[in-house]
Amino acid sequence: MVKVLENISLKPYNTFGIDQSTKYFTEVHSEQELLELLQNQQWKTVPKLILGGGSNMLLCNDFEGMVIKIALKGLQATISGSEVLVKASAGEVWHDFVLHCVRNGWSGIENLSLIPGCVGAAPxxxxxxxxxxxxxxxxxxxxxxxxxxxxxSFSNADCMFGYRESVFKSTYKDQFIVLSVTFKLSTEVKINSSYGAIGDVLKAKNISSPSIKDISDAVIEIRSSKLPDPKEIGNAGSFFKNPEIDTHLYEKIKTSYPEIPSYPTGTNLVKIPAGWLIEKAGWKGKTLGSYGVHKNQALVLVNYGGAKGKEIKQLASDIQADVFAKFGVVLHNEVNYIESQSI
Ligand SMILES: Cc1cc2nc3c(=O)[nH]c(=O)nc-3n(C[C@H](O)[C@H](O)[C@H](O)COP(=O)(O)OP(=O)(O)OC[C@H]3O[C@@H](n4cnc5c(N)ncnc54)[C@H](O)[C@@H]3O)c2cc1C
Incomplete structure (x- = not known):
């Protein structure tokens, strides 16, 4: 029987460090425990919130239901030739999982080092x-x-993955609890060092044929220098997705801002960095008491301590309105608002 706590603060359970409470809180350590909990008549009608590492959510209210922290642990690897299939339970810490794979020489996720959260939220x-x-x-x-x-069991195609999207955020939103994820990795190393500053870090270290550990170390170094550590300043990483806009709008913006960065993503579509738009709209480093926009990363909203989720939500909404007014571009949230979720 799982232990259910009452009226506890969720502050230690979300990287924004928002101090909202939940009526009930429990941690499940096995699939059996989870099943028993969901079958229990006492909890059947209580709204539920599934929690991993709390690194992609903004708590906007106290939660009038039960938070279920997924603490399922376990890794299982099957190796056949150079192919490594690793099944990881949902409660495994993502970065620890990445390091485990890197240590074993299993290539494929080293570029995803140091992303906070748990395996279950990754898909x-x-x-x-x-x-x-x-x-x-x-x-x-x-x-x-x-x-x-x-x-x-969802195959890769069933998941309908897109940019920061999956079937679990659309058609099946709040309908499934991820129990485990299987990854196809390889002992044949495929290095991907072309993106961002990875190449520069490797060059500075005189590494010409990097191992997956070199890539992981480089990513950790870059991320640690660029992103605020949630242990020091509350945040949930990128607050908004990078918008895809049509080339007409892009050309229009470009007439006033010839330096606008862009990445073609399809016919007549380009992706532009949301952080660039927010910075150009004048929000970078803006502080409103105990919260604001990070001084180095315009895409990251921060809680310096004591901010309410509703205040950060309002700030996000003001930024969205301003960016739309100035550029005609709609910014969509990457972070999930938790209001009165009911499963
Ligand atoms: C400093 C920082 C940097 C970040 N950098 C990146 C980055 O580079 N790339 C990136 O993609 N993301 C990034 N993120 C966002 C975040 O780390 C990821 O989205 C991560 O996968 C969230 O995991 P979590 O376990 O913390 O999820 P949570 O915040 O606990 O949950 C997120 C959502 O998923 C649901 N959920 C969680 N677990 C399960 C489950 N087992 N079954 C069903 N639903 C579940 C929750 O109900 C919620 O709706 C960053 C965040 C921070 C704080």
Whole structure:
């Protein structure tokens, strides 16, 4: 029987450090425990929030329901030739999992080093960084249907992955609890060092044929120097997605801002950095009491201590309105607002 705590603060459980409470809180350590909890009549009608590392959410209210922290642990690897299939339970810490794979010489996710959170949340928004998205290596997601309590196996195609998107954020939003994820990695090293500053870091260290550990170390170094550490300043990484806009709008913006960075993503579509738009709109480094926009990263909203989720939500909404007024570009959230989720 799992232990259920009452009226506890969620501050230690979200990287924004927002001090909202939950009526009930529990941690599940096995699939059996999770099943028993969901079958229990006492909790059946109580709204539920599934929690991993709390690094991609903004708590906007106290939660009038039960927060279920997924603490399922376990790794299982099957090696055949150069192919390594690793099944990881949802509660494994993502970065520890990456380091485990790097130590074993299993290539594929080293560019995703130091992303906070747990394995179970990785497919939800198809985490990505430094030219790699987790969809590139996922072969299966096992997930529990919260209503029927049956386990469904999703293939990579079933997950309908997109840029920071998956079926778990759209069609099946709040309907499944991810139990485990299987990754297809390789002992044949495929280095991806072309993105961002990885090449510069390797060059500075005189590394011409990098190992996957060199790539992981370089990513850790770059991320540590660029992004605020949530242990020091509350944040949830990039608050908004980078918008894709049509080339007409892009050309229009370019007439006033010839330096606008852009990446073609399809016919008549370009992606532009949301951080660039926010900075040009004058929000970078803006501080409103205990919260604001980070001074070096315009895409990162921060809680310096004591901010309310609603205040940060309002700031995000003001930034969205201003960027739209100035550039005609709609910014979509990457961070999930937790208001009164009901599963
Ligand atoms: C400093 C910093 C840097 C970041 N950098 C990146 C980056 O480079 N790339 C990137 O993609 N993201 C980045 N993020 C965002 C975040 O780390 C990822 O989205 C991560 O996968 C979230 O994991 P989590 O376990 O903390 O999820 P949580 O915040 O706990 O949950 C996120 C959402 O998923 C749901 N959820 C969580 N676990 C499960 C489960 N087992 N089953 C079903 N639903 C679940 C929750 O209900 C919630 O809706 C960054 C965040 C921070 C703070």
């Amino acid at each position: 939800i928004q198809n985490i990505g960084a430094y030219g790699v998205e987790v969809k590139d290596v996922i072969t299966e997601v096992r997930a529990l249907n919260i209503k029927t309590l049956s386990v469904k």
